Amino acid sequence: MRSAPPDPVTLGRRATIKEVAELAGVSRSTASRALTGNGYVAEPVRLRVRQAASDLGYVVDAMARSLKQQSTRSIGVLVSDLRNEFYANLAAGASRQATRLGYTTMLIDDQGSAEDEMAAVEAFVAMRVAGVVATTVTPDTTRFLLRQRIPVVEVDRRFSDGDCDAVVIDNRGSARAATRHLLELGHRRIALLIDEDDWTTGRERREGYVDALEAAGIPHEESLVVPTGWDVDAARHAAREVLRGAHRPTAVFAANNVLAEGTWRAAAELGLRIPENLSLVAFDDVPWMSMVTPGVTAVAQDAGAMGRAAVQSLLDRIADPDAGTRTVVLSASLRRRGSTAPPADTVL
Amino acid sequence: MRSAPPDPVTLGRRATIKEVAELAGVSRSTASRALTGNGYVAEPVRLRVRQAASDLGYVVDAMARSLKQQSTRSIGVLVSDLRNEFYANLAAGASRQATRLGYTTMLIDDQGSAEDEMAAVEAFVAMRVAGVVATTVTPDTTRFLLRQRIPVVEVDRRFSDGDCDAVVIDNRGSARAATRHLLELGHRRIALLIDEDDWTTGRERREGYVDALEAAGIPHEESLVVPTGWDVDAARHAAREVLRGAHRPTAVFAANNVLAEGTWRAAAELGLRIPENLSLVAFDDVPWMSMVTPGVTAVAQDAGAMGRAAVQSLLDRIADPDAGTRTVVLSASLRRRGSTAPPADTVL
DNA sequence: CGGTCATGTGGCATCGATCCCACAGAGCAT
DNA sequence: ATGCTCTGTGGGATCGATGCCACATGACCG
Helix, strand or coil, rough: CCCCCCCCCCCCCCCCHHHHHHHHHHHHHHHHHHHHHCCCCCHHHHHHHHHHHCCCCCCCHHHHHHHHCCCEEEEEEEEECCCCCHHHHHHHHHHHHHHCCCCCCEECCCCCCHHHHHHHHHHHHCCCCCCCEEECHHHHHHHHHHHHHCCEEEEEECCCCCEEEEEEHHHHHHHHHHHHHHHHHHCCCEEEEEEECCCCHHHHHHHHHHHHHHCCCCCCHHHHHECCCCCCCHHHHHHHHHHCCCCCCEEECCCCHHHHHHHHHHHHHCCCCCCCCCCCEEECCCCCHHHCCCCCEEECCHHHHHHHHHHHHHHHHCCCCCCCCCCEEEECEEEECCCCCCCCCCCC | CCCCCCCCCCCCCCHHHHHHHHCEEEEEEEEEHHHHHCCCCCCHHHHHHHHHHHHHHHEEECCHHHHHHCCCCCCEEEEEECCCHHHHHHHHHHHHHHHHHCCEEEEECCCHHHHHHHHHHHHHCCCCCCCECCCCCHHHHHHHHCCCCCCCCEEEECCCCCCCCEEECCCHHHHHHHHHHHHHHHCCEEEEECCCCCHHHHHHHHHHHHHHHCCCCCCCCCHHHHECCCCCHHHHHHHHHHHHHHCCCCCEEEEHHHHHHHHHHHHHHHCCCCCCCEEEEEEEECCCCHHCCCCCCCEECCCCHHHHHHHHHHHHHHHHHCCCCEEEEEEEEEEEECCCCCCCCCCC
């Protein structure tokens, strides 16, 4: 029976700073100073300690550290659905920015459910995260975190106006620009396909649509605002209804990428050619919109930038907890593609 | 000066179990038992403690708990690029499964960089995660974690054959099926567009392609295997080169969704009609492939299922650290769409 | 009435890292 | 010599929750 040398890394338990200190022949205090760089340590001692740590494969126990320091270097990121590219890009931007600034990220996908969301933030509180970036679905979430004195940045949509920082895009202005684009092409009957009204995103997009119509002196026709469910099929059915009639709109403004997909499929099913028979503008540019023929004109919001900005805001807030709350409004741009053209029966 | 009642939640620090115990008029031990449910507590006492906890907004300190218990209920998930839908779906599947099983997730996007990857796993070790699910880019990552005695499950690609559990799909078989589909349609000159060979994914897809050709008795022509970079532009250029010649292939098998996008764009630029002038099969089905006309025939792998399976494997491993390592191979299916048809000059 | 058991409760050490404080020794000026 | 500063090190309390163990109470039996 060969006996392997007792390798503290491969065999025993995980090394602690006490073991590092013993191996280096110093006290725990000195080892701690040598490794963290806080306080005096003679150079040769520092080297000895570092060597011992690496020999033992020592990695600091973040639990013990933050218990003592009463603070962590991690933030919580909460999104509604990672499978949706918008949230995925948002999360990626946030996570990378956090890493860059020396924080680790706890990311939770709450599936858009209020219950899961509350469970998620409880986990964040338990982990004593330094702050949270979230696309919430109820105002309770932010309220709960603020009661626990944990800074929050709401992203994409606002629920707690003024009570916390936020990062959003100019939904109203972008929706107005998209609608104006259609008006300038000569469209007069423009349908708005929209899934909800409770969040600032939906409400503001609708307001922007109305703004543009009013500015053009066009009466706001209630039947052209089409409420629908949140998934592709619901949107497809709703679009089919509104596009079937003889007096159908000449253009559709879809308030998000899912609704745009539904509209696109409905048009194909009805044999409507885009843009000859129907113009289409989408809110939220996603890859398929530039892959199809013709490409879909869309409002492009930079989700990654929103994530980065949110983390930046959060860390600013952590650095100065008493500053006034701030809302960062990012701009979005309209990407013109082939799906929008003057209506067939119009001469400009 | 009005003096507000001293509200422990809104004002002071975060409540500790000691404060809960005092408010309930019991000892810390009893409070702990009442809240965790381990050990005897009389029913009225339990209620009093729970009430006190909720009055104070008490949330357990996960740091202190896991320091004491020497274990955590969180796992690390490491992916290469959240902006890529494949990884986003994988992460979503993993995260949801973990939540379902009572674990929290630390998710890190390492941008496909070996350095970031090592930093990420150091953070995981520091947080004392119970295990890690990762799409790694070097064998070092897994090795490092295993040395720290942290269970690892490699997903999508394997680097540490046999040393740890893994969840992959049947790349070779799926690539074989995709190639065979083209052969059955009558194609004989089939190009393979591929970006790398170092990972098991690329290597196995290539092997599957070769398998199918050999089985059909078709000589493997070296010039039809086209190596390219990893982004859309590189793929587009490479595809343009191979599709330009007179003696061009009648079909292209793109080894992932990015390469398929490049091929699609190159074909459009060259005025090649799909499927009349060129058939296209992709590995990894993504939404645009069913939005464009014609739809793109593709091997669909269920990334969410891979994430779920990986977390399941990880928790199995945590439950039984000494079991033999296991590799779960998920199947993928070929979705036939309009982009594949018999070559123009062939009569079947 | 003493002993045993079941049911509850509290004291206290413990997890690992940090950091305040005390102190040692060296160098230097008074 | 005494007092002072500067550099460097170690002792020990501390963070919050847990869970072992000892002990208290009451019921019940022999």
